[in-house]
Amino acid sequence: MALEAEAAEAEAAAARESDRLLANGDGERRSALSSGQTEAAGVREAAKAKAGALTKEADAQVGTAKAARAQASRARADASSELERLLAEKASKEAELEKTFILNFGKKGELNDAIKALKQQAKAATKQLEGAAKAEDAAEAVLEKAEAAAAKQADAADKIMASAAAQAEKLEADAAKRADKISKDAQKAASIAVKDGEKSAAALRRAAAVAAKAEAKAAK
Numbered sequence: 001m002a003l004e005a006e007a008a009e010a011e012a013a014a015a016r017e018s019d020r021l022l023a024n025g026d027g028e029r030r031s032a033l034s035s036g037q038t039e040a041a042g043v044r045e046a047a048k049a050k051a052g053a054l055t056k057e058a059d060a061q062v063g064t065a066k067a068a069r070a071q072a073s074r075a076r077a078d079a080s081s082e083l084e085r086l087l088a089e090k091a092s093k094e095a096e097l098e099k100t101f102i103l104n105f106g107k108k109g110e111l112n113d114a115i116k117a118l119k120q121q122a123k124a125a126t127k128q129l130e131g132a133a134k135a136e137d138a139a140e141a142v143l144e145k146a147e148a149a150a151a152k153q154a155d156a157a158d159k160i161m162a163s164a165a166a167q168a169e170k171l172e173a174d175a176a177k178r179a180d181k182i183s184k185d186a187q188k189a190a191s192i193a194v195k196d197g198e199k200s201a202a203a204l205r206r207a208a209a210v211a212a213k214a215e216a217k218a219a220k
Contacts, residue, residue, distance in 0.1 A: 014197020
């Protein structure tokens with residue numbers, strides 16, 4: 001009976017060892033997966049920060065260029081409107097002069113002076129419009145350059161993110177392989193522990209049987 005009890009204990013001990021090995025293996029498997037995921041997340045976050053810094057600066061330059069272009073466009077529009085107003089007023093004064101009685105020298109003099117002043121103002125407004133148009137063209141060129149640079153930075157950011165994604169995926173895949181190996185190794189070790197326990201129990205039971213026979217024989 002003592003040997004039978006030892007055999008049962010050997011099987012129980014083997015089962016406990018098997019459970020321990022499987023539990024440890026599962027813990028190591030989870031740890032390997034978690035480690036891989038954490039490392040991959042770090043790679044992705046670092047890439048995101050680097051790519052974000054590239055595009056943030058470029059986008060800010062585009063925003064500044066757009067604001068400058070908008071201001072230049074408003075200035076050109078204002079200059080154009082002012083010139084149109086002056087020319088319209090000049091045309092109105094000229095039409096009024098045409099209708100003024102030839103001997104109405106006072107009014108004709110006032111109109112001629114007004115027309116002369118409007119011509120000078122229109123000339124100045126024309127120069128201002130030309131300057132505003134050049135400023136708008138320059139602002140547009142700066143904007144186009146900024147947008148081209150931003151596009152290049154965006155491409156560079158995309159490459160950074162793509163490279164990081166590939167690296168992160170490899171890290172996760174490698175971690176999955178390690179985890180799978182850990183799991184298989186644990187299952188193998190657990191299986192060996194059970195088999196060893198079974199062998200020990202079987203040997204003890206055979207010894208118990210031999211002892212029982214010897215005892216029975218001696219009793220005769």
